[in-house]
Amino acid sequence: MQRIPIAPDPRAVLAGRGQRLRRVRAATIVIGASAAILFAPAVWAQQDSSQAAIRAHTEFLADDLLEGRDTGTRGHEIAARYVAAQLAAIGVEARGTDGYFQQVPLRRRTLAASRLALAIKGSPVELVNGETVVVDGSRTETAEELDLPLVFVGWGITAPELGLDDYAGVDVRGKAVVLIEGAPATLPGALRAHFSWVQQKERMAAAAGAVAVVTIKSPERERISPWDYTRRARLQPALSWYSGNAEQAAPIKATVSLSPSMATRLFDAHGLDLAAIYAGASDTPPAARELDARISIRRETRHDDLVSPNVVGMVPGSDPQLRDEYVLVLAHLDHVGIGEPVAGDAIYNGAIDNAGGVAVMLEAARRIVSARPSRSVLFVATTGEERGLIGADYFAAHPVVDIDRIVAAISVDGLMAWHDFEDIVALGADHSNLGEASRRAAAAIGARHIPDPNPQRGNLALSDQYPFLRLGIPILFPNPGPRDPATGMAVHPNWQAYEENSYHQPSDDTSLPIRWDVAARWERYIRETILNIANGPRPAWYRDDPLMHGFAPNSLPVERPERGAG
Template sequence: MWRFVPKAGGRSVRRVASHLVKTHPHQVEKSSTSTRRPMRLLLATILATNAAFSPAAIKAHITFLANDLLEGRGTGTRGHRIAANYVAAQFAAAGLETSFQEVPFRETVASRDSTVTLTRDGAEPVTLRAFESFVTQGDPLQDDRTIDAPIVFAGFGITAADQNYDDYANVDVRGKIAAVFPGAPPSFANAIRAHHSSSLNKIENAAKHGAIALITLESPKEALRSPWERVTRQSKLGTMHWMQADGAPHAVNPSLSAGVGIDLESTKWIFGDEADAVFASLDAGQPKAKPLAMSARIHLISAHRNLTSPNVIGILCGSDPKLRDEYVVYTAHLDHLGITEPVNGDAINNGAMDNGTGIASIIEIAKAFAALPQRPRRSILFVATTGEEKGLKGSDYFANNPTVPFESIVADINIDMLMLLHRTRDVVVHGIDSSDLGDMARDAAKAMKIEISADRAPEEVVFVRSDQYPFIRRGIPAIFANVGYNAVAPGIDMAEETKVWRRTRYHSPSDDLQQPLDFDAALLPIELDFRIGLAAANRDARPKWKPGDFFGQTFGRSR
């Protein structure tokens, strides 16, 4: 079986196609009219499933995107705009219809003069300083806001009727400040745990129960997973919300627009002698919500400005007259953190792994689709999103304001932060059990003779932390694949190395071109994603949620 590297313009593909036509005329040229289109699709599939993606091409894209000259590709910055033009040029060179979707943002940055004052009954107040003992991204609605109210501990801040679980069942947070921990009970299935761990869902749930502010607490495990220095450095950048047609920032509840996160020492101070017991209850998935004998005065000073930043769109029109108006979407975020306070003298967060890898992948997948002699039946739509590091905002904007009719979007395949530490024999596929995209992933893995491994880091809840999640919330089946754990080279513990990378390089200037990167490691998830998209584009039926799936039941019924 031959293998080929797709070239821009598809010349190598056409050569192989010509060879097949000459050597198999009885299958192609002599087929009847009724079977000719299926035979052409078969030919395209044969070619596609023998495609070899190039590590050199992946490296070339990442080398450009992670260069210091792009200054970390921060949302709304010149560096991001340069990167967007690069991606558009790559899409156009492959023959895609290319455009920019300008996303209108309102940026909010908190002042270091913001404070949180905690007062325990009968004790002197303790004042926490912004970006020292607490972090905040400010209030998106007000320049200067003060909230003074009692604090109620609300466990994980989750209400999950399907799990017979409700942190708010025995407490009243109306007109009060809810204090919650990140995460969800470890007994929840991975997908459900990920959904309920979403900070957006926790904010929505607190507001639904009448809270007027939210304090996010820190546990010892969270402090180890996400170092406080990194949390404060990123929080100083602020946040963004896309602006609705009525001029209001999207997904901001006026009754609960203020939130802060406090460090481990302050969390221990709040619980006092009960701190260890509280932390143990989190591990057991059974925190006991209760009113705390203290109040908080949250004073937030915020600066605001309006700006725009583009999603980059590329469309490859499908070949089927009936299905070409339906779209399989590929997403990958183009933005990263930009420039922050320096770490070891380096202030540029280059984002080589996060997410130069994903953008390189969708560029090469776009080229592979464009190089096929027979285009897929459905159209393929690529979105290099902005604002992911601000909370999936560019993807959320597209999912709510798509450049094609919303009902025409049949699936999303997202690519984010491929872990190019070592080559593996397997992949991890998030969302594999939620929709029949998972069946397509299994078929692709079987054809590729590779394994699909279970997620070994469910605490990272990645299925709600990347750009597939806004599509899921709108009822669109989605999937997200990454490098697995079974390294080709002996003696490598990929799970441990991934944890170390997340702790030491994730969202830091050291995620750059100086770190060791194995570009060959990208090949398995890229080919898998390509095969999934090809299958979804060519079959008669749209991808659909599995019967009884949590996400399908929660969001899919609206479609």
């Protein structure tokens, strides 16, 4: 579940623990390799083999020795080698570009210096990066100066087929566009998630000729992604994949975020009630208009190049007619690494997010090997998900098989194994016949589909399936529902405690009250879903579905079942 860490210098954070870490680091790779080859068979011989295997994988990947598995670090490299060794041990074929590995070339950008200012109706307003405004380093330039007029473009969405064209009637060429984060609540959930994604807004702005994007937060967006988090996170070194002249989604020179107070000041100066604009934005998209204001950006950026691997394995299909079609299963291997200490702990282990998801994928892969699916199944443990879906985006741009042969993409992100759930929130299930495969798997474990209880969060665009949705591939992103059937509470107490206290915190470790029997039940659902897709009809969008029209208008659809989504 992607998010950028707030990280001080890890050497300073870990200085007090240096002796212990130096003693164990030399042994870590040996532990990883031997655990992969020797530990798993002993675990699987036990009666509750899936529970024990999932727990063992999770405990290793979330151990302090791996220091939170941040992208491009030694800990992530050890985790990748562990996963590769596990895949080899269970008979999953190597399918990377270097054995099991697909090395992702990365560019780290670190903001070295910046100076920003607004001129509102000719009056200069100095901006303080990290307080009243925030901008990170440039993806491409080491030194940059921009001085651009501002144009307000509402949501900043171009989708005439949906009745939205915020750039109509306004010239933004060579300018900076001011836009509201998120998307109208009137859009279907999946499309709302897509159009809320800042990189999509950057693409649309660039297509209209804009040079920079300035984002502002509505009160709803502030609840989901608070300014206090944004202003700190965006100043941290950032990553994107980079290969020659091609790089991950960089159509805009700069993306700047204004603090709520500075945004209000800008609009007040033009006699515009920003609160009223926010309140009516979903029903009536705000009219675009030029502002009597300019933004100047001066910044210096340091670039460092590195690599970090995706881990790729394949179970070949058994049907000669179908084995060249691929079901893609993704689980991100990275977490956020070493960060700001909490109660003296600076290692953000990521047990739930997403060591547990990788563990479930590994156990599903082990069992699918012997199931001999008709279609081939690709298992990919991705890098850089927390840094902006980097590994998945790179794989989508540089697939190891013909991209047109990937017929479905499923993300296994998070191990929310707290309770005997009866509900499954399978994002994407209502848009293609992958939903039928998921419903049958859910029924097999005594669960049912329910609608997304938090559509405003845009989760369909916040995990590794999203780059493949953009390519028009049917996708699925499932998780258990939070409701506690034993008490009727809308959110199980352990689920709520994790969300409030441990998500992207050092306490996301294996001391949490994880129900390993529930984890094994979740693995069965994931495995059955994969096999239902691999052995079933070709994945296809439902006829007249908005995602089909948005991403795969030329695909061959199927009829939507008459019954509802439940």
